Amino acid sequence: MSYLIIEGLHxxxxxxxxxxxxxxxxxxxxxxxxxxxSGCGKSTILRIVAGLTDASAGKISIEGxxxxxxxxxxxxxxxxxxxxxxxxxxxVHENVAFGxxxxxxxKTDMEQRVHEMLALVHLSEKANAYPKELSGGQQQRVALAxxxxxxxxxxxxxEPLSALDAQIRKKLQADLRSIQRKLNMTMILVxxxxxxxxxxxxRIFVMNNGSIAQTGTPTEIYTRPNNEFIANFIGHYxxxxxxxxxxxxxxxxxxxxxxxxxxxxxxHLDQRDGDLCLSGIAKQSLMSGNIIRTTFEGEMTFTxxxxxxxxxxxxxxxxxxxxxxxxxxxxxx
Amino acid sequence: xxxxxxxDFFFLLLVGYLLLPVLATMLYAFATKWNKSILPEGLxxxxxxxxxxxxxxxxxxxxxxxxxxGAVSIALLVIVPAIFVIVLYFPKYEKWIQMAxxxxxxxxxxxxxxxxIRVYSKIGIPMIFVxxxxxxxxxxxxxxxxxRNSLRNIDARQLLDAAQLLGASKRQAFTKILLxxxxxxxxxxxxxxxSVLFGEFVLINLVVGSRFETVQIYLMKxxxxxxxxxSAVVFIYLVLMGLLTFVIAIVTKRSKGATNL
Numbered sequence: 001m002s003y004l005i006i007e008g009l010h011x012x013x014x015x016x017x018x019x020x021x022x023x024x025x026x027x028x029x030x031x032x033x034x035x036x037x038s039g040c041g042k043s044t045i046l047r048i049v050a051g052l053t054d055a056s057a058g059k060i061s062i063e064g065x066x067x068x069x070x071x072x073x074x075x076x077x078x079x080x081x082x083x084x085x086x087x088x089x090x091x092v093h094e095n096v097a098f099g100x101x102x103x104x105x106x107k108t109d110m111e112q113r114v115h116e117m118l119a120l121v122h123l124s125e126k127a128n129a130y131p132k133e134l135s136g137g138q139q140q141r142v143a144l145a146x147x148x149x150x151x152x153x154x155x156x157x158x159e160p161l162s163a164l165d166a167q168i169r170k171k172l173q174a175d176l177r178s179i180q181r182k183l184n185m186t187m188i189l190v191x192x193x194x195x196x197x198x199x200x201x202x203r204i205f206v207m208n209n210g211s212i213a214q215t216g217t218p219t220e221i222y223t224r225p226n227n228e229f230i231a232n233f234i235g236h237y238x239x240x241x242x243x244x245x246x247x248x249x250x251x252x253x254x255x256x257x258x259x260x261x262x263x264x265x266x267x268h269l270d271q272r273d274g275d276l277c278l279s280g281i282a283k284q285s286l287m288s289g290n291i292i293r294t295t296f297e298g299e300m301t302f303t304x305x306x307x308x309x310x311x312x313x314x315x316x317x318x319x320x321x322x323x324x325x326x327x328x329x330x331x332x333x
Numbered sequence: 334x335x336x337x338x339x340x341d342f343f344f345l346l347l348v349g350y351l352l353l354p355v356l357a358t359m360l361y362a363f364a365t366k367w368n369k370s371i372l373p374e375g376l377x378x379x380x381x382x383x384x385x386x387x388x389x390x391x392x393x394x395x396x397x398x399x400x401x402x403g404a405v406s407i408a409l410l411v412i413v414p415a416i417f418v419i420v421l422y423f424p425k426y427e428k429w430i431q432m433a434x435x436x437x438x439x440x441x442x443x444x445x446x447x448x449x450i451r452v453y454s455k456i457g458i459p460m461i462f463v464x465x466x467x468x469x470x471x472x473x474x475x476x477x478x479x480x481r482n483s484l485r486n487i488d489a490r491q492l493l494d495a496a497q498l499l500g501a502s503k504r505q506a507f508t509k510i511l512l513x514x515x516x517x518x519x520x521x522x523x524x525x526x527x528s529v530l531f532g533e534f535v536l537i538n539l540v541v542g543s544r545f546e547t548v549q550i551y552l553m554k555x556x557x558x559x560x561x562x563x564s565a566v567v568f569i570y571l572v573l574m575g576l577l578t579f580v581i582a583i584v585t586k587r588s589k590g591a592t593n594l
Contacts (some may be wrong), residue, residue: 073501078499
């Protein structure tokens with residue numbers, strides 16, 4: 001039996017429906033990510049799981065126990081907020097110890113656990129600092145320690161890294177994953193950053209307009225998007241209508257799909273056996289570190305991504321033939 | 334250099350214009366005689382001593398503290414929780430508080446006094462309680478601003494959510510997190526309200542008059558009998574206001590991690 005089960009969850013604000021028929025089954029120790037654009041309802045799911053918002057319909061159970069009517073303080077669900085929500089009147093030590101104080105843990109145990117937790121997030125030397133004296137990354141680590149110390153059954157992470165700069169965000173992503181594995185804790189992360197979702201998750205639930213659009217491992221989601229929304233949201237996929245693609249390739253495609261997607265990195269300039277060919281004039285080239293993204297215009301516009309290697313160059317305004325393996329042309333539903 | 338000198342001159346002129354009457358009044362409270370000379374002929378503590386021996390003054394002082402303190406206490410007990418609930422859970426109703434705040438400023442004391450007398454004098458409620466009620470409403474702007482500004486600096490709703498998820502009840506979340514966080518702003522608003530009410534004269538004089546003699550009414554009475562005693566009353570009033578301002582400054586500065594006013 002799954003550790004956390006969400007069944008038939010609906011949420012309406014007045015006449016506006018923000019969640020429609022959400023089903024999720026999560027195993028103990030899994031790192032799950034709810035990925036989707038802003039306003040798709042992912043944070044609302046977290047708030048409902050935490051008991052901070054009531055569902056209009058549906059059922060949530062954790063470890064087989066129905067959570068309907070259970071107060072947030074009794075759910076044993078932790079949460080880390082985007083804005084950290086550290087208590088400004090308390091030091092780092094007091095913030096981390098707060099949950100244990102509420103549980104009336106004896107002072108010796110409390111001190112030991114706070115000490116261990118601060119060491120885990122590398123903040124022992126900041127124990128007596130106030131939140132406003134810490135950097136954003138440090139504050140987020142305090143928030144994580146404060147949520148972890150009460151040993152919640154499920155830890156909810158509501159865009160906890162989105163306010164941080166790229167370098168610190170990457171470091172904290174790695175820390176988060178390592179702590180989650182170490183504690184074997186069930187975590188649900190909400191993010192709109194597909195790279196972050198890919199980097200940390202065991203499974204991803206991609207959401208769109210209040211419902212789940214696709215579920216799978218990061219590899220499954222990335223390599224097999226099942227519709228145009230996922231293809232566009234998850235990467236820089238080239239999405240083509242069937243007729244236009246068939247015309248450009250000069251051959252019929254199998255199946256009934258009306259749209260097809262091709263990953264930009266699946267395109268290459270050297271022809272291999274059985275490859276399909278797309279031709280176009282190079283119009284624009286953008287370099288983002290190790291990747292060069294070139295846009296071609298022909299019968300249709302498409303993008304190719306290649307590793308930035310020495311001696312590699314595409315002349316703008318010149319016509320090119322780009323090749324793709326047949327199995328990399330993905331039929332969308 | 335010349336411009337700087339001119340700026341300093343006008344600054345000193347302004348400071349002198351503002352401070353001279355205050356300093357002169359305070360000095361008059363300690364002057365033995367100050368009729369025909371530029372400076373007092375001598376200094377004495379006689380007027381202050383006379384004042385503190387006057388039971389009428391002590392009682393008037395006590396009444397002012399009681400009235401101002403009572404109104405502030407009621408406002409803290411009634412208005413503050415209402416502001417918390419509205420700001421945190423029903424923000425769409427906040428515009429009504431803001432409208433009430435503006436209305437408080439827009440009512441001249443004389444109109445308010447006449448209105449209160451006409452409405453309440455025949456009902457049988459002691460008029461001092463009517464003034465107390467009017468004072469509670471009158472300090473709404475200070476209490477509201479103090480509380481609201483403190484809440485604006487934090488995401489209060491999220492702090493309450495975080496506390497509850499860590500095992501705190503709603504009451505614990507409010508008393509252990511929210512109240513200490515907004516306390517400096519609240520405290521400063523309360524002291525400000527107290528100092529405003531302590532110096533209020535129009536309403537209490539017109540509605541209740543000498544039946545409930547406060548420091549301001551006592552001061553008015555003494556103006557026609559002894560300028561020195563009146564100056565001594567003003568001196569004590571200014572010292573009290575200075576102390577309150579000092580405490581507000583200290584509290585808002587020493588508020589550790591909490592938010593300031």
